[in-house]
Amino acid sequence: APRTVLISGCSSGIGLELAVQLALDPRQRYQVVATMRDLGKKGMLEAAAGEALGKTLTVAQLDVCSDESVVQCLSCIPGGEVDVLVNNAGVGLLGPLEGLSIAAMQNVFDTNFFGAVRLVKAVLPAMKRRQRGHIVVVSSVMGLQGVVFNEVYAASKFALEGFFESLAIQLQQFNIFISLVEPGPVATDFEGKLLEQVSRAEFPGTDADTLRYFRDVYLPASRELFRSVGQSPQDVAQAIVKVIGSARPPLRRQTNARYTPLTALKAADPSGRLYVRIAHGLLFRWPRLLDLGLRCLACGCPGTRVWPR
Ligand code: NAD
Structure with a gap:
């Protein structure tokens, strides 16, 4: 029988690509539940899914920051049984620390870290009962090492790395695999949204030198890095498809x-x-x-x- 794959954050980027590639698997190994916070944004996914829509791919609402939304989403899956969970939803936060609010930082952790934890808590009991399952986490190279002006985002990915490496040890006893996928720079809306945010932001309370380092040194260097080594979301999705299809999935997989x-x-x-x-x-x-x-x-x-x- 096809494996049920639940993916968060499928309205754009890596999540959208991954949902479509799995749904179009030539061997039809997957039944994809492609979720997004705002169903009003499902147009691009549905167009990309083409003939898979309603067959190997269904679209469902899921806000990873809401307990009710998680319960509601899982109740629509027969038996609530998810074979592969892909924690993909995520947000970035860029800029000098002094100018960022604690509320904005907490939102990053609520989405990137607690969003994944919330979903894992919800699917784990059934995975343990069945003694099988695979939890894939879209981490980042920033989960492995810090990057300037990305302190809070990197911290949220480090948190994921520590959490899931710890959990992997217990879950080996239940035949449940964990895979942390670590892309480098990827050309998706992610960077565009961040750059738009920082171009509007004033970072109050930040000294002139730090602001200059951020705007005149970091931002051009970051654009250059995306241009020179950036990957496409298709490439990253392909790497994740391989990880999901693997008989012995790795704990960590860099894609670039x-x-x-x-x-x-x-x-x-x-x-x-x-x-x-x-x-x-x-x-x-x-x-x-x-x-x-x-x-x-x-x-x-x-x-x-x-x-x-
Ligand atoms: P993206 O912005 O296109 O995708 C992120 C998705 O998460 C969006 O569809 C967004 O709507 C969704 N999302 C945000 N908050 C949510 C919530 N509360 N509930 C449900 N969905 C929510 O960017 P992307 O590059 O495809 O990002 C996907 C993942 O890849 C993220 O976890 C990101 O941290 C990671 N990543 C991205 C890059 C990069 O350079 N783009 C590099 C490494 C890792």
């Missing part, structure tokens, strides 16, 4: 080989100095390196040969 030179720095120096020094240098001292798209400096290859995944 071009970004691995940066994530490797943390493992290379457990003191943490190397990563902080190079991340600082790339931003403030040698930003032109980003123009090279983090290519291997020795031979100019995109990094895959010297930095195997």
